[in-house]
Amino acid sequence: MCKLRDCSVCECPENEFPESFRRPPFDLPADDLKCQEGKPEAAVDRTLDSKVFRGWIEVDNPWTIDDETDNGEMTYVNLLLNRERYTGPSARRIWDAVYSENCPKYASGEICQEKKVLYKLISGLHSAISIHIADDYLLDETKNLWGTNPDLMYDRVLQYPDRVRNLYFTLLFVLRAVTKAKDYLEQAEYDTGNAEEDLKAQSLMRQLLYNPKLQAACPVPFDEAKLWKGQSGPELKQQIQKQFRISGCEKCRLWGKFQVLGLGTALKILFSVDGEYRPDQHLQLQRNEVIALVNLLNRLSESIKLVQEMSPTFEKTMKGLSLEPAAKLLSSWKRLWETVVGDRLFITEAWVPSG
């Protein structure tokens, strides 16, 4: 457990478990333990019977590695109660480690095409995380005042056109995976035992997958066929598959692992299916992977929305000088994005590996 109050993860009491996730059913506690974010007493209850989750961890996503001492236990976390936000000072080396593990430079200093993609994906994810931290920041610790920190957003992301560009790149990459697997995702089970919520989730998924504006504006968001064609393609693919790992503080790990699982799922879809997905092709996603993929899409699109909302403020204050390249880039993306966005999808609960 992380000692930092704002970093600890609040787990759900057993009586919040969707019925269909409990096989075989176990007894519910009589009292309703309210999960209160940020309070030390929101202690993690690890009394769950790990056997009930076995079905979920049988197939490991080859694109992600769990380097922790997972013992197969899973915990149930309501993501709305554990928002991605500032969690206290953390060491810069977290990201350094992520970049150096995932994007080692070639001796010549060149990075091959495949590695560039991985670098952009990680950098895009980094931008999205930084934007969410800046958007939900502890402005005054003594008053426990939370809010947006525009300067931080500018310092960490907005002043760097490449970081903004990588954010869009990652979004398109994930969007491509989602649209490619649309037949699969449409058929996936969205069952939590709450019929109303389940129907809503199915309907929102369909709206996302068959959004005509999205299809018209962005028919092929990303051409994965161009990848993995380099000389050392298969070898690199294997190497990257081994290296895709992220660690950090507890809440960082929750969101970090979750979003990396989302990226891993996007990679799995894009590189295990040739052309468009057809039901006769082999694609098997776990519930967690589907949830992570859709939530990642949500996180990325929320970040882009924030970038677009915040950029004009800086354009004005900077009189268009230092932001000029980013502003140009943003306005063209904005046109595309505005034609597309409208329906946004939220899936708010997920199983995450404990630890």
Ligand SMILES: Cc1cc2nc3c(=O)[nH]c(=O)nc-3n(C[C@H](O)[C@H](O)[C@H](O)COP(=O)(O)OP(=O)(O)OC[C@H]3O[C@@H](n4cnc5c(N)ncnc54)[C@H](O)[C@@H]3O)c2cc1C
């Ligand atoms: C997976 C993960 C999840 C995290 N989740 C949270 C969280 O929920 N809440 C929280 O408060 N902290 C979280 N952190 C930590 C947070 O991202 C920062 O590391 C921390 O706030 C320190 O920030 P920093 O200013 O030192 O720069 P960092 O964001 O740590 O960046 C380190 C260096 O990387 C480079 N860099 C920065 N952005 C980019 C980019 N987009 N592309 C390429 N290079 C870049 C810069 O040179 C920068 O100095 C998370 C970290 C990780 C790895």
